[in-house]
Amino acid sequence: MSESKCEIVQDLLALYAEGEVSAATAGFVEEHLSSCNECRRSLEEFQKPIFHAPGQLNSEINETREKTAAVFLVRLRRTFLMVLVLLALSAAGLASASYYAGKNVATRDPAYARAEKMGLITPVGQTKQLGQSWITVDGILFDAARTTVFYRMSPAQDMSGEIEIEMRDENGNYYPYFAGKGYRGEHFMAELAAIEPDARAVSLIFTDSAGSEKAVFDIQVDTVKLAGLTREISPELKSEAGGLKISLDKLVLGVSQSVVEFTVAVEPDSDVTGVGFGAGQPFSLGLGPDGQAHAAAAGFTGPPRGATGAPPDQPSGGPGRPAAKDAPPVGIPLLIDLTNGKSAAYEGAKYSTITSTGSVAGSFLFNALDVDAKKLKLSFPPLYAYRQTIPEEKVSLTIPTEGEVLLDRNITAGGKEIYLDRLSVEGERLCLYYRLPGQQGYFPVYLPDFRLEDNEGRPLGHSRNTWENETGRIEIYLTDPGQRDLTLNLAAVGEKLPDVVFDRIPVGN
Incomplete structure (x- = not known):
């Protein structure tokens, strides 16, 4: 060759x-x-993914109303976490940059070349031992949108799932790890939350999977120069659609990433019980009789296949081939710099429940905008407003130990027809396949919210909903794989809403 x-x-x-x-x-x-x-x-x-966030290894599921969204993330079941981590690691900017870690990353990757020219990557040059390995932190970027750590492992090895990473400042603030990538088991990058403006020193902590050994790097922080090169805007813009109240709260324009923060809420007496972003599982909205959110949830998703905005889960030229660069953006948020007409590359989204209000807080992540941006246009992904089915439609199921079972059954709720095709066991997942008669395209006009329960109505797993080629698939990760007799509950149906767009958002200095 x-x-x-x-x-x-x-x-x-x-x-x-x-x-x-x-x-x-x-x-x-x-x-x-x-x-x-x-x-x-x-x-x-x-x-290959690398690290888990602290507390995620060997965790168990605990999805109760009383738990906050942060606790929800920490206690997710490991099998479900693997799905979230793989999605998170598909973020284009971080994954692309990781290839050049240790190979003049700042000059070869567009997201960090600008930061290097401005002298914003703080050199660290510290080496610590962790077990049989040596970790060298080469540098760290304290951006207003995120913190990125560049480091190496010696000897080179596959560290997937064996190390946790976190960061704290001198004031006790905790900064969780979100995503990372490695190359040849030696050069790595890690992305953590952005630090507080008043932080002056941080401790970067690497911990082995057993939690018995740590490598701690104490690093001084200087955010004075950074403060003059980044912008935070509070546009205070609002929109309403289908019973949802959407608030555009803040835009953070960093040197390596742009972040759009928003909130989705409902009126106290609203019949809307959830919001869906695209075809994914909905997030619960509203408060229960106890004054707390109906359910707490949090998650991170990366961009769909083809980071420039290819349709989610749509093939693009052959098995395993990523979508081409010129693929049309479908089903993702869009951020356009109206100054030059360019779209910022989408890198992922974060969602979490605000348990005290029952609303959903979210962040859309994009690559950095040009420094001369004056006005922006933000388009949300397709939104679905979910309403509870009354009475709830339930189907008794007997789960096969392997293979699949044909269901061949129609369910109608609120005039919306859903055809249950089959149920199959695929590894550790239970997959339900369904169709929506007459619905075509990437996003149908309605989507079901199915829950798997035991005979007493208790949930038995976590779900992931996908829609492809006019067929829906719900992947369910069972908390008790030995349970065989279950109930499939059509808890709610989501209605696709008109496009939500915030146009001409002022961001100029």
């Missing part, structure tokens, strides 16, 4: 893995991968 061709493909692999190449370039890379084992192994390295 030509060494020069391998070098070219190696330089393209990170962008290829994230769908940031044209169809012609993707074809060139795939042709080479079909006959080069070394480059195929390198591609696999890009797709």
Whole structure:
């Protein structure tokens, strides 16, 4: 195999893995991968997750109304966490940048080249031992939108799931880990929450999976220069659609990332019980009789296949091929700089329940905007307003130990028809396949919210809803795999709302 061709493909692999190449370039890379084992192994390295957030390893599920969204995240079941982590790691900017960690990352990756030129990447150069490994923190970027750590492991090894990482400042503020990537088990990047403006020192803590050993890096913080190069805007814009009250709370324009913060709420007497962002599982809205949120939830999702905005879960030219760079954006939020007409690349979203109000707080993550941006346009992903089905439609099921069982049953709720096709066991997941007669396209005009319960109405797992090629699939991760006789409850039906757009948002200095 030509060494020069391998070098070219190696330089393209990170962008290829994230769908940031044209169809012609993707074809060139795939042709080479079909006959080069070394480059195929390198591609696999890009797709490996690295660390879990603190408290996520060996955790158990505990989804109760009384628990806050933060506790919900910490106590998620490990199998479900793996799904969330894989989604989170698909964030394009971080994954692409990780390829160049230890290889002049700031000058090779657009997200960090600007920060390097401005002298915002704080050099650290500390090395600590953790078990049989040595960790070297090369530098850290304290951006207004996120904190990014550049570090190396020696000897090189697959550390997936074996280390936790977190950060605290001198005031006791805690900054959780969100996402990260590694290359060849040696060069890594980690993304954590942005630090508070008054922080002057932080402790970066690496912990082994057993929690018995730690490597602590004490790092001084200087945010004075950063404060003059970033912007935080509180637009205080509001919109209403289908019973949902949407508030655009804050925009953080950092040097490596832009963040849009928002809140979705309902009136106290509203019949809307949940909000769905795209075809995913809805988040509960409103308060229960005890004055607390009906259910607490939190999550992080990365961009759909093809980080520039390809349709979610839609194939784009063949099995395993990322969407081409010119794929049309469908089903993701869009942030457009009206100054130059450019769209910011979407990098992911965070959602959490505010338990005291029953509303949902969210953040859309994009790459950094140009410094001369004056006005922005924000389009939300397709929103669904969910209303409870009264009476609830329930179907008794006997779960097969393997294979699948044909259901062949129609359910009608509120004039909306849902055809239950089949139920199958796929590894640790239980998958329910359904169809919505007459519904086509990426996002149907309505979606069901199914819950799996025992005979006493207690939930038995967590779900992930996808919609593809006019077929819905609900993946359920059972908390008790031994339970065989269950009830499928159609708890609510979501109605697709008109597009929610905030136009001409002023962000100029």
